[in-house]
Amino acid sequence: MSFFHDCWDSVRGNVRNCLTTPLTKKRLLIFGGIFVAFVLFIVILVVCLNGGSSSPAAQGSDALNNGPLTFGLVDNSWLKTTYINKINENLAKIEEKLNLKSYIESKLGAMIWSVGASNCAQASQKDAVSQTLEGIDAAKRLASSLGNLILASGTQDMTEAKANSKVAMLISLDGGYTIDSRLGVLRMFRDLGVRVMTLTGNCSTPWASSSSLTTFGKAVVGEANRMGLLLDLAGSSS
Known part of the structure; x- marks a missing residue:
């Protein structure tokens, strides 16, 4: 408090000097500068006091209201194993299982929807691409069938979903x-709506392991960056 007291004494002293001596141009500038500094000090003080008065809960609520909280990874393996990707025939059960209303009530704005093979080790170099295509198809049909789910292709879709009390789905x-170690397939998946890719996950590839990338792996990362795909490093140690 002594600092503020000294500052206040200094301001009062300068103001007194300005008022008790002839008002020259130089003193007018000094007086104006002191006045502006004082006003700025009051404004900063008010802003700081208002910002510090909100509770952590209020600050957290404000962040959730203004930004789309994203669920990092939704476990949706049951969609394929239990319902064999039959969306229309099991829509009511699927909607109950997803429970999107609880997501919206908790202010969740978006979720990462993973697609791929049931067993990556068995599917690698075999039918990984076809199984992934089936997963993308199921995700898109699900988004078109549920009124409170939106397939997102970018941040604008996520913002609109949040504004309309819906959940945005990002296919990963x-x-x-x-x-299948082919850049053309990666580009095709991007055109089909994929916006996120995990590099390794549960299975290494010929071009990526838990701690390294081959020359082709670096090309994959470069192509993903060029297309605007978000790379998920889950499962990678470096």
């Missing part, structure tokens, strides 16, 4: 194995 490749 379960792992690098899904592209």
Whole structure:
């Protein structure tokens, strides 16, 4: 408090000097500068006091209201194993299982929806691409069937979903194995709506392991960056 007291004494002293001596141009400038500094000090003080008065809960609520909280990874393996991707025939059960209303009430704005093979080790170099295509198809049909779910292709879709009390779905490749070591497949998946890719996940690939990338792996990362795909490093140690 002594600092503020000294500052106040200094301000009062300068003001007194300005008022008790002839008002020259130089003193007018000094007086104006002191006045502006005082006003700025009051404004900063008020802003700081108002910002510090809100509780952590209020600050957290404000952040959730203004930004789309994203669920990092939704476990949706049951959609394929239990319902064999039959959306229309089991829509009511699927909607109950997802429970999107609870997501919206908790202010969740978006979720990462993973697609890939049931067993990546068995699917690698075999039918990984076709199984991933089936997963993308199921995700898109699900989004078109549920009124409170939106397939997002970018931040604008996420913002609109949040504003309309809906949940945005971002389709993610379960792992690098899904592209079968082909950049053309990666580009095709991007055109089909994929916006996220996990590099390794549960299975390494010929071009990516838990701690390294080959030359082709670096090319995959470069192509993903060029297309605006978000790379998920889950399962990677570095």
